[in-house]
Structures are given as structure tokens and as C-alpha cells.
Amino acid sequence: MVLVQSMLLAGRSLRFFTRNPQHVIAAFAFPLVLMFTQLAVLGELVAEVSGQPYVARIAPLVVLSTAAFGSAITAAAVYRDLHSGLLTRVRAMPVSPASLFGGRLFGDLLRILAVASLTTAVAFIPGFRFSAGLLAAVGFFGVVVLFGTLSTAVGILVGTFGRSEESVQAALSAPATLLFILSSGFVPLETFPGFLQPLVWANPLSSATQALIGLSHGGPVAVPLLVTLAWTAGVGILSVVLVARRYRELSRP
Template identity: 55%
Template sequence: MSTVTQASLFAGRNLRRFFRAPPALIYSFAFPVLLLLTQYAVFGRIVGDGDRQHYLERLAPLVVLSTAAFGSPSSAVGFLRDLTGGLVDRLRVMPVRPGALLVGRLTGDVLRIVLIGVLTTAVAMLLGFRFRQGAAAVVGFFAVLALFGAMWAAIALWRGSGPGDEESLPPSLTGPATLLFIFSSGFVPVSAFPSVVQPLVRANPFSTATEALVGLSSGGPVLAPVLQTLAWVLGLGGVCLLVAVRRFARRTAR
């Protein structure tokens, strides 16, 4: 079989394992929905009736993006289990290209992120969120989510292939993801932050991706934030993936 075929089999394996794990399934779907509902209920009331719709137009894309970041700990733990649970040893005696496991896990994670993002977006639409830029923009909206998800999937591979155990991996990813989520332009306007940190907030990958999704859904700049998000994906995601590949290659060396 070709590497693509083998990778698709591993991607399917990861998705099946996800759907067959009720606790992970419930958490993955419920967390972003509850986050959206609570944040909208609390902060939507603070901004007032006249700005609730505008706030939802920015909050919903941010919460959709959070499905990628806050799902990365489980992806890292899953990859660590693959490395330490005997799967790699079995691959050594099978006609399987080692890279297919990495590609399959990355692909499966991205598909899972997009699926959860679609559900979260559907809930947001029940609250009043709308796509106002046409069908092509809707496709672009979820394409940006997939790119953002690929970056976090690569980060999960990097973290899962490095030092640590199943208990230490989640905090090392959840903490940075939470800080990026809070200090982003989707959570509160950039102007609300102290001027000294505003450049960092604007450069935050959550901010660039949120601005891209806002532009594709409600209107506004699209090209610049998409290119900035792509730079994060290729830069940070590419480095993490490269390190993960090198670590994995050492483990699978025959």
C-alpha cells in the first residue's frame, strides 16, 4: 500500500478510537459549547443589548478555534500511548512506512477538530451567529480552522514524542493555550489591553486566526490575517512537526 493509503488507515483508526471513547467524546463536544454559552451569557450581558450581536460575531470564531488548542492534550497523550504501548514495535516487523503513522494521526486530529468546529458553529448559529460573506467564505472559514488545527496537532506530536508522562502532558499544553485564548482579540478588543502588550495580542495566533474567521463570516480584512495565521502554521507548526519526525525516526530505526 502507498503511504497515503496507510496514512488514511491510521487516520480512520484515530477517529474510531475517538468515537469509541465516550468520556473524551462528550468532553470534546461539550467543552466548546459550554464555553461559548457561558462566555456569551456573561460578557454579552456586560457589553449590552446593542453590542451582543457584534460580540457574538467575534466570540464564536474564537471558541471554534479553541477546539483545536484545548484538544491538543488528548492528542499528545494518544500519541505517547502509541509510542510506548507497543505499536511502534509492531510497525518494525510490518510492511508499514513509519511516516504513515505521523501523517495519519495529524490528519485524524485535523478532521476531528473540523468536525467539532462545525458542531460549535451550529450552536453559535442558534444564538444568532451568521455567515454573511457567501458560500466560498464558509469553505474558507473551515479551511482556516483546519490550518489552525494542523498547527496544534503538530504541537501535540512534538509534545507527545518528548519527555514526560501522561500526567504531565496536559498541563504543559492547556496552560499556554489558556493564556493565548485569554490574551486574544476575540476575547476582548485589543484596545482594552495595556498599550505595552497590544502588539503581542495582535501577533497572538489566536488573534490572527480569529480576525481571519471574523472577516470570512461577518466581514472585514481577510488576506492579512490569513497570511499571518499561515505564517504561524508554517513556522511554529513546521518546527514542531520536524522535531516530532526526528524523534519518531529514532524510535522506529530498525
Template identity: 30%
Template sequence: MSDVLTVTGTLTGRGIRISRRNIDAVITSMMLPLMLMLIFVYFFGGAIDTGTRYVTYVVPGVLILCSGFGSAGTAVAVSEDMKGGIIDRFRSLDIGGTPILAGHVGASVARNLISTALVFGAAFAIGFRPSATPLGWLAAIGLLVAFITAISWLSAAVGLLTRTPEAAGGVTFFMMFLPYPSSAFVPIETMPGWLHGFAEHQPVTPVIESLRGLLLDQPVGNTPWIALGWCAALLALAVTASGALFRRRTA
């Protein structure tokens, strides 16, 4: 077990170094959520009634959007590994698929935490003032890490499923679309009635509602448990699919 953790840590460091060599892609994935937050707050926020300052409402959704942009690089990196032949070298060193993919996921989580800190910094600069308790902050951070981990593993599965890095980047676009038909940017009740069912019961909405409630110290009920249930289900699906796809690609 310790050997697996050591190898995973080493490969996580490799993933971070690869990110440093693709700094333009990293900067893009970090800047796009910030730009979208500024656009929504300053261009559209005045026309959207959320019952509070719009920057206060929109930050949780931007955090989730940021996770989507950040994890997209995982799909591309996994696809590049599968295409470039480095996997054969790893297998000759008796390194299995789980540590290889976990290394990519670990690097994704690290990148996303940096992006999250940047989003919080920009949000504070334009007026976001959370009122979370210390326990609320820990719960919010824990939930966000759980979601980032789940969506990063899902992106790793996409990287194994697609045959080229370009295709991997294209498929992850659909994951980045999920925050839009949710409560991320506007209240669900303002959407067309036929969209309410999907918006209320898709995986992103309970995560956003939980983060919003925890950061603002508002009642959240059982929403965080629903959000964690979605994260666990996505993680289980992604890890299982990744294992099967890795074995198929390397058979």
C-alpha cells in the same frame, strides 16, 4: 507514495476508532468550548463592548479554542502509543514514523471538524448570523483546517516529547491558553498596554481576525496571508520536530 497514503488513511481510521472507545474524552473536548461560549455570551457578553453583538464577535475565538481542546487528545494518543509498545509492532511491518503520526493528525482533524460543526450549530441557535460569501466560507474553512492541522502536528510533537500521557495532556494546556491573550474574547485595545505587543503578534490573533472578517464579509487585508504564514511555520516546525523526536524515541 500511494502506499504511504494508504497506510496513513488506515492509521487515521485507527485513530478515529480509538476516539470512539474514549467517548468520554471526546465529548468533554467538544462540550467545553460550547460551555465557554455560552458562559461568555450570557454571563459576560452584556458587559463587553465590541461594537457588535457579542455572539457575533466571540464565535471565531471559540472555534480556535475548540481546535486546541480537540488537538490535545492527539498528544495523549501519541504518548500512549509510545508507552504501550504498539510502535514496535508498526515498525516490524515496515511502517515509518510519518504515517503513524499523520494518522493521529488525520483523526484529530476529523474530530475537530465535528466539533466545529457543533460550535456553529450552537452559535446559530443563540443568534450568530454570518454574512460570508461562498468564497468567504471556503476561505474560512480552509484557514481553519490549516490551523487545526498545524496545531495537531504540534500536539503530536508534544506527545513524543513527554514520557507519560498525563504529562502530554498537561503540556497541551499551554497551547489552549493562547486564545485568551488575543482578540478572541475582548478587543486587544481593552487589555493592559504591556500586553498589546504579544496579543497582536502571536499566531492565534491573525487566524481569529481572519475568520471574523471572512465570516462577516468584512475587509481582511493581508491578515489571512499572515495567518497562513503562521500556520505554515508552525506546521514546518512541528513536522520537523516530530520526525527528530520519533527517531530519538525509537532508536
């Protein structure tokens, strides 16, 4: 029952998204502009340092960045749901509270996958390839879903505790930008100053990007995948506990 309700609410969130042309254009155009801008500015320089085409590094990072930057959209949508009367309607119907957040999670994961698929397809133009085979390509999008779950969980958590729609968006936009810049997908880990390297290595965007690089271009996969799994499990559990507590507070008469 919860799964069915979640799927129905996921459809609702997708309809809201597709009916907003500004959000649709931004969601699909932003990663493409970001990717080609970085290729033009840093492509040759980073390729000389890393010994591999820069598109093999920046394309996976940009694919994941759609989820990281999209967490602000998630947070704003969750805030609207909780403060626009939907919460009252849910309490008055035989609808599980878990389906409200499950629907948001499933809907946003579908949006993330759609944007990631388009970005990956366009990345083939400047030379991105799945050199590790079909199974690795499937795993590539599995990691996208995993990191998308992490980003969406953060968005749901911030949106649940937010004080205004603008504040929750602002609270996530700056951290997402910082994670992007301090990522080993942006430039190789060894090019960062020594004191920053542990922080860059622990960055969840770095570990997920490294897993995608390994699954597409070749390289280590196990360790970055385990780090990404640990981040997703930790943030997911924390989000479930805190969101459930906050929901009970908001549901009190």
C-alpha cells in the same frame, strides 16, 4: 502508499476517540458551554465596546479553541502510541513512519472539523451568521483546518518528546488557556493594556480568529490569514524536523 496508510491509521485514531464516551462528550459539550457562558457574562459589555454582536467574535474563537485545547488530547495519544508497543509493530511491518504521524494528523483534523461544525451550527441560535457569502463560509472552515493543523502539529511534537501521558497534557492545557484569554477574539485588541497589545496581536489564536470574523461577519482577512499561514508553516516545519529526529532515537535498538 503513505497516504493510504495514513488514512487507515486516521480511522484507527477516530475509533479510539469515538469509543471513549467521556472524550466524545467533553469534545462536543465543552465548546458549547464555553460559548454560552462567555455570551452570558461578557456579551452586552463587549458588544457596546466593539459595536458588533459578541457572538460574531466569541463563536469563531470557541471554534478554534476546540483545536487549541484538543492539542493536549493529541499529545497524550501520540505518547501512548510511541510507548505502548505500536512503534515496535510499525517497525516490523511495511509501514512508513510518516504514516503514523500523518494518520494522527488526519484523524484529529476530522475530529476538529466535526466539533467545529456542530459549534458553528449551534452558534446560529444566539445570532451568528455567515454574512460574507458562501465562498467565505467555505474559507471559514479552511482556516479552521489550517489552525487545526497548527494545533495538532504542536500536540504531536509535545507528545513525541513527553516523559509521561500526564505531563504532556499538563504542558499544553495551561498555554492553551493563556492563548484563549490573551486573544483578540475574547475581547477587542484595543481593550488590552498597551504593553500587551503586540503580544495579543501576534497570538496565533488572535490572527486565526480575526480571519474567521472577517470571513463570517465581515472585516480584514488577508493580514490575519497571512499571519496564521506563517505560524502554521513555521511550527509545521519545526515539528517535522524535531519529530523525525526523535523518532529515529526511539527506533534505535
